Each structure stands twice: as structure tokens, then as C-alpha cells.
Amino acid sequence: MAELSLVSGSVGLITLQSPPVNALSAAVRRGIVDTMQRAVSDPKVRSVVICGQNGVFCGGADIREFGSTMTGPPLVPMIHAIEAADKPVVAAIEGSALGGGLELALGCHYRISHAKARLGLPEVTLGLLPAAGGSQRLPRLIGVPAALDLITTGRHVTAAEALKLGFVDQVTDQNTVEAAVQFALSVVGQSLESRRISSLPCPCPVDVDALFEGVMQRVRQSARGAIAPVACVQAVRAAATLPYAQGMQREQELMATLFTSGQARALQYCFFSQRAVSRWSMPSGARWDTCKPKPVTKAAVIGLGTMGRGITVALAQAGLSVVAVETQPQQLKAGQRAVSDMLERAAQRLGVPSAVQGVRYSQELQAVADAHLVIEAVFEDMALKEQLFKQLSSICKPDTLLCTNTSALDIDHLASQTHRPQQVVGMHFFAPAHVMKLLEVVYGPRSAPQAVATAMALGKRMGKVSVAVGNCRGFVGNRMLMPYVEEALFLLEEGATPETVDHALEEFGFPMGVFRMSDLSGLDVGWRVRKAAGLVEPGKMSRVRQGRRYSPLGDLLCEQGRFGQKTGQGWYLYETPGSREARPDPWLHSFLEEYRARQGLVSRRIDSQEVQERCLYALINEGFNILQESIAAGPEDIDMIYVFGYGWPRHRGGPMFYASQVGLPRVLQRLEHYQQLHPDVPHLQPSSLLWRLVSSGSPPIHRWREVIRKPHSAL
Numbered sequence: 001m002a003e004l005s006l007v008s009g010s011v012g013l014i015t016l017q018s019p020p021v022n023a024l025s026a027a028v029r030r031g032i033v034d035t036m037q038r039a040v041s042d043p044k045v046r047s048v049v050i051c052g053q054n055g056v057f058c059g060g061a062d063i064r065e066f067g068s069t070m071t072g073p074p075l076v077p078m079i080h081a082i083e084a085a086d087k088p089v090v091a092a093i094e095g096s097a098l099g100g101g102l103e104l105a106l107g108c109h110y111r112i113s114h115a116k117a118r119l120g121l122p123e124v125t126l127g128l129l130p131a132a133g134g135s136q137r138l139p140r141l142i143g144v145p146a147a148l149d150l151i152t153t154g155r156h157v158t159a160a161e162a163l164k165l166g167f168v169d170q171v172t173d174q175n176t177v178e179a180a181v182q183f184a185l186s187v188v189g190q191s192l193e194s195r196r197i198s199s200l201p202c203p204c205p206v207d208v209d210a211l212f213e214g215v216m217q218r219v220r221q222s223a224r225g226a227i228a229p230v231a232c233v234q235a236v237r238a239a240a241t242l243p244y245a246q247g248m249q250r251e252q253e254l255m256a257t258l259f260t261s262g263q264a265r266a267l268q269y270c271f272f273s274q275r276a277v278s279r280w281s282m283p284s285g286a287r288w289d290t291c292k293p294k295p296v297t298k299a300a301v302i303g304l305g306t307m308g309r310g311i312t313v314a315l316a317q318a319g320l321s322v323v324a325v326e327t328q329p330q331q332l333k334a335g336q337r338a339v340s341d342m343l344e345r346a347a348q349r350l351g352v353p354s355a356v357q358g359v360r361y362s363q364e365l366q367a368v369a370d371a372h373l374v375i376e377a378v379f380e381d382m383a384l385k386e387q388l389f390k391q392l393s394s395i396c397k398p399d400t401l402l403c404t405n406t407s408a409l410d411i412d413h414l415a416s417q418t419h420r421p422q423q424v425v426g427m428h429f430f431a432p433a434h435v436m437k438l439l440e441v442v443y444g445p446r447s448a449p450q451a452v453a454t455a456m457a458l459g460k461r462m463g464k465v466s467v468a469v470g471n472c473r474g475f476v477g478n479r480m481l482m483p484y485v486e487e488a489l490f491l492l493e494e495g496a497t498p499e500t501v502d503h504a505l506e507e508f509g510f511p512m513g514v515f516r517m518s519d520l521s522g523l524d525v526g527w528r529v530r531k532a533a534g535l536v537e538p539g540k541m542s543r544v545r546q547g548r549r550y551s552p553l554g555d556l557l558c559e560q561g562r563f564g565q566k567t568g569q570g571w572y573l574y575e576t577p578g579s580r581e582a583r584p585d586p587w588l589h590s591f592l593e594e595y596r597a598r599q600g601l602v603s604r605r606i607d608s609q610e611v612q613e614r615c616l617y618a619l620i621n622e623g624f625n626i627l628q629e630s631i632a633a634g635p636e637d638i639d640m641i642y643v644f645g646y647g648w649p650r651h652r653g654g655p656m657f658y659a660s661q662v663g664l665p666r667v668l669q670r671l672e673h674y675q676q677l678h679p680d681v682p683h684l685q686p687s688s689l690l691w692r693l694v695s696s697g698s699p700p701i702h703r704w705r706e707v708i709r710k711p712h713s714a715l
């Protein structure tokens, strides 16, 4: 919808009206076409201002419409009609002008922006390109290199940067609509020829071919298999090398391919899922909209190792007053220096005041006494954490929330050490905690909904994508990782190398394969966990432990002091301890051959398909178990955990979405196939939820919850 009113005697003010972000739905497009026609034909109107209701110009095309047949007036001719108008049209940009919203503004003759507005062409993040003329107009206006940067990254820019780049004409910190109306009055009668961007030549660099070849190479490398960034480069190349009309044709062709692609569907699913996970629910029926979070202004962090430091930084940057407690004096000193450095560097980078003053340090646990919320980030040791929770229970005020950053330990057991089990939740951050977007908020059977609401609200304040999950070993992310890692180890036993496994996973789109990742995070981490679980038998090679198949390969490397990057040797070889470039290690290859010989295993050639299927389907299968047990409320929760915490390629939508795209019957059939070959591997046994979904006709992912909730026979 859009409304036309006459202001200041001769300015036609068109207001887009479609809350919350004035997306260009069919109704809004119809409204714009209609109001523009009326403004152009009304002799009282001498100039036009387009603005959006409620302080937002326009969030772009209505993404929800992409899933169904598009109706209503198309965007391209609508924007052409605005550009062709013989009365000056000014865009008054407040809040956001994104995607189709910015393309609409680029069709106007002038753009006035509020200082706090954000502008950009983020279509690439939805698997698309700016196909309402954006890929053709922006390079004409600001040049090819700057346009390539904005279009291929989709980044949002401030009004100040947009002014500097040259795609807004004026920035104001006053009332933007009033400023635009004054501006519109002042340009009446001036020639509009040079204001119609489509008629401008594209400023072309001298060596266009070399420029685009270089950019294409870089974009392909960072896209990790995503097709939209590549199409964006092709579209901008058309702007640089073809007349406008032909460039537009190319833009439409490229868009047609992207629009129906699985990648676009996956990325749009991620867009909505990222927002949906904030609307959490618990199996008890407690929900985000029925629980009010408690206000938190004072937080405490216990333990200043890597995780504690990152958490302290994230809390301080969110504006909380933080007390960081570390009982080891050396560690306290080192931690304080590291936290202050991180806060200073971030402040410099963002041009904001440093939050250093917001953190105080102490060696005494008593210092947390007046905090509203405490997050422990001590060593991953149950006895140590038990002791700490007992102490916190008596030191802290009765309503203080006690949180643990454990990545796998039993939240309910920790809660039982306190007099307030309802006030205990997990806040599982991912390293580095001030950078990584994911936060798993883990509730135990006794956690109060308000405690969950408070942790979720705090996560949001820290800029995290927070996902509420139930309590089980490894929660969601690490629990699903276990079968993935185990399959990778079994593949080594059967004949693969770390290089072949990693190559297949990186080809799928992970930034790092499982073995490079394990070298980076340290092989000793998993070793400690396996020791605690009673799985490690030093010097022993047996491949069955606790009644199921087990690979001792990781333990054998650790016994040799090969902990990964930090020791210079792990699954790969490194130039020196701490260096990052992983090289194939001939020693490791001989070690694997010897191991197979001693185990009587015959090595065979393993291809990428088998690596991907066994590692990924095992992980996905565990995801179905997690859904079945209501540890995660829906597939979106699992998918966002994997996209934001584990490097799952966003253009594949997350593991559960990927399963839906592959087809559930196919996933089931391949799991059954591998299970027949490896009957001693329980995680290849297809989940009963997967069976149920397939026998319910494999409904689309947004209808899985109906099957999950349906009562089912145990038979």
C-alpha cells in the first residue's frame, strides 16, 4: 500500500505503508504505480517525495512472495516509470533502504538520507542479485570497483559512506521527510537528464578484463560454492561492457537462474530461521511471548581462559558492568591484559568509546556477590564445576542467574549442586566468544522459563543468534558433531587420508574439513572428553569399546604428543608449532598404513560422495534423534546452530534443510545402505523420526513439526 498527499502546496508525498519494513509486496508495488501516475498527472504536483511509514524507507522486495507465483506490477517497469517522470522525484531515506528499496531510490532523481539510515544491496545474501536495475544503475553511479564490493558482499553501509561513495545526495540528522520536501521544492524546473542514472555511461576502468578476472577469482574462492556472488560479478560486468538495455536483459537472465535455485531457497530459509529461533519454546509449553526476561545490568564471569576472556569482552561491549574473577594470579594478569587489548582494538575499529572501564577484575569469588547473572567458564571438569556451583549458590543473591559455559556437561547435575536449580541454565558460547554469532541457551528439566528468557535476551543484546535447546550430552551442536567426527575416523581406518576427507568436506562448502578443524582446536580437547567417558585405553588398539565400534586413532596421536597446530603435528604437519599452514604428513600416512595392517584392515579407495554421505548423513541422523527427543524445538533451531556455530555453508541452509533438499527417502536409503555395511556403528541406524517423516510422505520442512508432535507407537 502507498498513500499520496499534497504537502507544501506542490509536493506530492508518497508514503509506503506496509509494516514492519515497508517491503515491496504486490500491494505496495500497486500502490506506488498508482500514486506515481496520479502525482505525475496532477498539475498541482510539481515534484514528488517518496518515503516510508514508521521511520523505515523500504526493506526491499517482499521475500515471502518469492516462494509463490509473483503477482502485481513488476518492479523493473515501476522503477523505470519513476525515473522517466518529468517531475523531480526525491527519495527520503530513513531506517533502511535495502535491496529493492535501494533500487527504488536509485530510480528516483535524488536521494536524501537520514544520518542513521543503512543502505545496501543484500540480495546476494538471499541467493539473488539486485535485479530491479540495481546491478546496472549502481556501477553507473559510483563506478565498477565500489559497486562490485557492495553487490558481491551485500554489506550495509552508513549514510555517511553512501554520501562519500556518491549514491546519496544529502545526509541530514533532522527530519528527513521535511528535508526531502525542501529539497524537492528547490529542484523544480531543473533539467532531469543527468539525474536519470540509466542514461549515464558506466565509468569503465582501463583494463576491464583484467579487473573482472581478478574479482571473479577472489569471489569464487570466498563463495565456497555459492552461485549468487558469481552471478553478481557477471551482472556488473554487463553494466560495464553493454548498453543499459542489454545489461538489463543480462540482469534478468542471471536472476531467472538464481531465483529458482536451491541455494536461493536455502538462503531465504536461513533469513527467516535466524529470526524464528528467537521465538523459542520449551517442551513444557513455556514460550518467548509468555515469559518476561529479568533486567541484567551487572554480570560476572568466572575463569579468564580463552572462553572467559571472549565472554567478558562480549558482555562489556553489550554495555554491561562486568566483574571477571580468576583465582590464578598469573592467569588474571594475562587475562586482564588480553581483555583490555581486545576492547581497545574493537573500539578503535568501530570508532566508539572503549568499554574497558566497564570491567573490573578480582581474584576473589566473593566479588560476584551483587551480579544479576554469573557465567562460569572454568576448565571443563565436572568436579571443579560442582564445587563452584555450590559456592555460587551461597555467595550470590537468591534471584541471581547461574550460568555455565560448559560445552557438554550435564546442566541438571550442576543445577542440583545449588539451592536454586530453577535459576541455572547453560550459556554455551563458541570460540572466540566475542566474535562467533552462536549462543546455545541450554535449559535443564528444572530451569525456569524466566531464566531461559533472561539468557536469550542477554544473547540478543550481545548480538548473538541465540538458540534455546534442551539438556543432553553435547547439547545440539556437539552431540551432532560426534557421529560426524567418528565417521571421519572410520573412513581413515578404511583407506582415506585426512586430505581426502577434508577435501570432500571443503568441496561441500565447510571452511575447513574435520581434520584441519581438529588440528586447529587441539586434539587433546576430545582426548580429555573421551578419557572422562572411560573410552581411552592407553596403548591399546581395540576397535570396540563400551559395546560399539570405536576408533583409537585420535588417542594414539595424542599419546605421541601430536595435539595439532599448537605442537606443530597432528593430522597434518606444520612448519613450526603454532603455524597455520597444514601440509600432508608422510609420517601420518605410514602410521595409518601400519595401523590398518595391524588391525587386518584392507585399504580401499574412498570417493568424495562416500565421505560426504557418511559424515553428513550421520550428523543429520543425530539431528532427527534430537528433534524426536524435543531437545531442539524444530529443524530451524538445529540449522541455525550449524550455520552460525559450525561453518555449515549457509547456501545449503543447515543440515536439516539440506536433508529436505536431498530428499528424505534418499537420506534414509543411504543410511540403511551404510548401516548394512557397518552394523556395529549405532549412529548409522536411521532415526525413527526419519522413518516417520518418510512414511508420512516426506512433508516440506516447515511441516515437520506436525509429524514430530504426532503421537506415535513405540513399535
Ligand SMILES: CC(C)(COP(=O)(O)OP(=O)(O)OC[C@H]1O[C@@H](n2cnc3c(N)ncnc32)[C@H](O)[C@@H]1OP(=O)(O)O)[C@@H](O)C(=O)NCCC(=O)NCCSC(=O)/C=C/CCCCCCCCCCCCC(=O)O
Binding pocket: 020, 021, 023, 058, 059, 060, 061, 062, 063, 064, 070, 075, 096, 098, 099, 100, 101, 122, 123, 126, 128, 129, 130, 131, 132, 255, 256, 259, 260, 272, 275, 276
Ligand atoms: C534491516 C531490516 C530491514 C530490519 O531489521 P530489524 O529491524 O532488526 O527487523 P527484523 O527482525 O529483521 O525484521 C522484522 C520482520 O520483517 C521481516 N522482513 C524484513 N525484511 C523483509 C523483506 N524484505 N521481506 C519480507 N519480510 C521482511 C522479517 O522477516 C521480520 O519478520 P519475522 O520476525 O520473520 O516474522 C532487516 O529486516 C533486513 O535486513 N531485511 C532484509 C533486507 C533485504 O535483504 N532486502 C532484500 C530483499 S530481496 C530484493 O529486494 C530483491 C530485489 C530484486 C528484484 C526482485 C524481482 C523479483 C522477481 C524476479 C523474478 C524473475 C525470475 C523468473 C523466474 C522464471 O522465469 O521462472
